[in-house]
Amino acid sequence: MTELYVLLGLMIAGAIIAIEVKNLLSAVVAVGIVGLGLSIIFLLLKAPDVALTQIVVEIAAVILLIRATLHREIAQKSCGTRPFGAIMGILFLGLAVIAALVTFSSGLSPFGEPLMTVSEFYPLNAIAGTGATNVVSSIILDYRAYDTLGEATVLFTAVIGVLTVMRSVGKKKEEDLQENNE
Amino acid sequence: MDAYMPYVLCMILFCIGIYAILAKRNIIKIILGVVIAEYAVNLFLVLAAYKVGGRSPIFSETQIILPESMVDPLPHALVLTSIVIGLATTAFLIALAIRLYGKYGTFDITRMRELRG
Numbered sequence: 438m439t440e441l442y443v444l445l446g447l448m449i450a451g452a453i454i455a456i457e458v459k460n461l462l463s464a465v466v467a468v469g470i471v472g473l474g475l476s477i478i479f480l481l482l483k484a485p486d487v488a489l490t491q492i493v494v495e496i497a498a499v500i501l502l503i504r505a506t507l508h509r510e511i512a513q514k515s516c517g518t519r520p521f522g523a524i525m526g527i528l529f530l531g532l533a534v535i536a537a538l539v540t541f542s543s544g545l546s547p548f549g550e551p552l553m554t555v556s557e558f559y560p561l562n563a564i565a566g567t568g569a570t571n572v573v574s575s576i577i578l579d580y581r582a583y584d585t586l587g588e589a590t591v592l593f594t595a596v597i598g599v600l601t602v603m604r605s606v607g608k609k610k611e612e613d614l615q616e617n618n619e
Numbered sequence: 620m621d622a623y624m625p626y627v628l629c630m631i632l633f634c635i636g637i638y639a640i641l642a643k644r645n646i647i648k649i650i651l652g653v654v655i656a657e658y659a660v661n662l663f664l665v666l667a668a669y670k671v672g673g674r675s676p677i678f679s680e681t682q683i684i685l686p687e688s689m690v691d692p693l694p695h696a697l698v699l700t701s702i703v704i705g706l707a708t709t710a711f712l713i714a715l716a717i718r719l720y721g722k723y724g725t726f727d728i729t730r731m732r733e734l735r736g
Contacts, residue, residue: 505713
């Protein structure tokens with residue numbers, strides 16, 4: 438799995454560049470590197486559905502982020518760190534290392550040997566139960582369809598939120614403006 | 620320790636994202652930190668599903684594929700949901716950032732606090 442390590446190293450390098458570079462547009466492009474590397478890793482890990490979704494979502498996210506950063510030259514000047522936040526960040530890193538050591542030493546199954554106790558059911562019964570040859574789509578569209586319904590609900594709630602936040606002129610104010618013009 | 624190496628690298632990626640959220644002053648950098656941490660969590664779940672020598676969880680009509688040789692399909696389905704919800708929350712965060720820029724003329728969160736009056 439050398440290619441996995443190479444891609445993970447690329448992702449970490451891209452993430453550090455994205456966090457530390459001064460120009461915001463370069464930072465957004467570096468996050469694009471992280472996301473596309475992630476989609477290739479999904480392919481290597483035999484998850485083609487997830488890789489396709491990741492590519493589409495990554496491109497949409499980068500377009501949205503570029504929309505936020507374009508034409509805002511002033512933003513480049515305020516890239517510093519908060520001292521208190523940096524101390525908290527380093528404390529958190531220490532905490533995360535301790536938590537990881539505890540997890541690794543107490544029964545997380547090693548890489549490449551998943552616990553299949555629950556999900557063994559799905560590959561064994563997918564064709565007989567749902568008729569779908571793709572086990573992942575049989576899970577998201579049949580066994581756990583309510584999960585997908587909840588996902589769609591969250592998505593539309595977010596769209597309504599974005600439209601509400603981005604609406605520049607309220608309805609009442611617009612009417613007032615029209616009255617003033619008349 | 621070698622068996623956990625991908626998990627360790629994944630955790631480093633998550634820590635970079637958390638550091639950006641906690642330490643950066645620019646709101647776009649904070650959003651990028653949220654995105655990176657989210658990628659790291661999705662990656663961890665798919666890494667945990669991988670089986671050495673396993674194949675994609677897709678059956679074929681022309682060749683016989685044993686269900687035992689497949690990687691774990693359940694984390695894939697849940698990560699699929701998580702990725703789409705991540706895009707929705709990212710879009711909402713960006714909308715809030717654009718509105719804040721329109722109100723204060725800056726992405727710096729410490730200056731926003733000063734301007735509040």
